[in-house]
Amino acid sequence: MSALSFRNVWVEYGSQIVLERINIEIAxxxxLSVVGPSGAGKSTFLRLILGQERPSQGAVLLDGKPFPAEPGPDRGIVxxxxxxxxxxxxxxxxxxxxEFEQRPFTARLFGAARRRAIEKSEALIEGVGLAEHRDKYPSALSGGMQQRLAIAQALARRPRVLLLDEPFGALDPGTRAxxxxxxxxxxxxxxMTIVMVTHDIREAFALATRLxxxxxxxxxxQAPERYGAKITYDLDLTRDGAVPVLGFLKTGMG
Ligand SMILES: Nc1ncnc2c1ncn2[C@@H]1O[C@H](COP(=O)(O)OP(=O)(O)O)[C@@H](O)[C@H]1O
Ligand SMILES: [Mg+2]
Structure with a gap:
């Protein structure tokens, strides 16, 4: 079953075409990992899924249905x-x-509901390896720890689709690993279904099932704005034989 479908999606800003004729079914x-040169429209692609951006033409469907008008808890972004x-x-x-999920207006929980939420939060914090930093403030955490916290925060909403926009790009190689x-x-x-934009093609190969x-x-x-970006490669990384294409792709990237 496809979680997400792009049907002939175009995004235009005035006379600038950013994305043109995007057709993809995301199981x-x-x-899914998304690569491409800077300005190609990768973040725009994610914003379409998040519901922050509307196609100028075509449709993006979640489970075969048009998106609700607002970004919802079913999609999270880091x-x-x-x-x-x-x-x-x-x-x-x-x-x-x-708190936001259960009390959208006051963002406050009390009593047993609060205790349950704390237990679930602690389990997630443990899951991202921050258990011993539970009571620290972000300013006391390294970049990698803050990014792990951002992931725990996104996961707390139990999104069906997690969007990652170069989530590890600012981290040193050890932390990234x-x-x-x-x-x-x-x-x-x-x-979850994950859609991750990355600059690092090795990262895509290490994590993704499709690129x-x-x-x-x-x-x-004469008119650089006239043509938008399309999907120029689509590789199934779960199959043997995907790897030889890697060298070719690398030379094509900026
Ligand atoms: N809100 C906007 N208004 C006008 N142009 C935009 C807007 N958002 C993005 N763009 C343009 O769309 C193109 C793609 O942007 P973006 O999706 O951020 O690319 P990427 O993430 O691949 O670097 C860029 O040329 C950018 O200037
Ligand atoms: Mg971007």
Whole structure:
């Protein structure tokens, strides 16, 4: 079953065509990686899934149905730069996700409901390896820890689709490898669909089940805005034989 379907999707800003004729079915439970040069429309692609962006033509469907008008808890996003609340502790940052879910107006839980939410938050914090930092504030955490916290916060909403926009791009290689070790089991255990934009093709190969490249196949030097990006590669990484294409792809990337 396809979690997400793009049907002839175009995104245009005035006379600038960003994405043109995007058609893709993203299977439920898959881990899709999106690569492409800067400005190709990768973040726009994610915003379409998040519901923050509307296609100028075509449709994006979630489980075969048009999107609700608002971004919902079924889709969560983690950006390259940590999006955690600086005035809340590690526990508070995860707890707030449960509070918003159950009490959208006051974001406050009391008594047994609060205790249950704390237990669930603590389990997630443990899952991302921050148990001993539970009461610290983000300013006392390293970049990698803040990013792990952002992931725990997104996971607390139990999204069906988790969107990652270059989530590990600002991290050093060692921390990045740790994050890879964290995200893959989470994806498997929680049976989420993940769509991850990355600059690092090796990262895509290490994590994803499918890789697409977004790029402009045609360029008009007189009118650079005239053509949008399309899906120029679509590789199934679960099959043997995908790897030889890697060298070819690398030379094509900016
Ligand atoms: N809100 C917007 N208004 C006008 N142009 C935009 C807007 N958002 C993105 N763009 C343009 O769309 C193109 C693709 O942007 P983006 O999706 O951020 O690319 P990427 O993430 O691949 O670097 C860029 O040329 C950018 O300037
Ligand atoms: Mg981007």
């Amino acid at each position: 439920s439970g898959s881990f 950006f390259q730069r940590y999006s955690v609340f600086p005035h809340l502790s590690v526990l508070g940052n995860v707890l707030v996700s449960y 740790q994050m890879h070790g964290l995200i893959k089991p989470l994806w498997r255990d929680l049976k 697409i490249a977004l790029d402009r196949p045609r360029r008009d030097p």
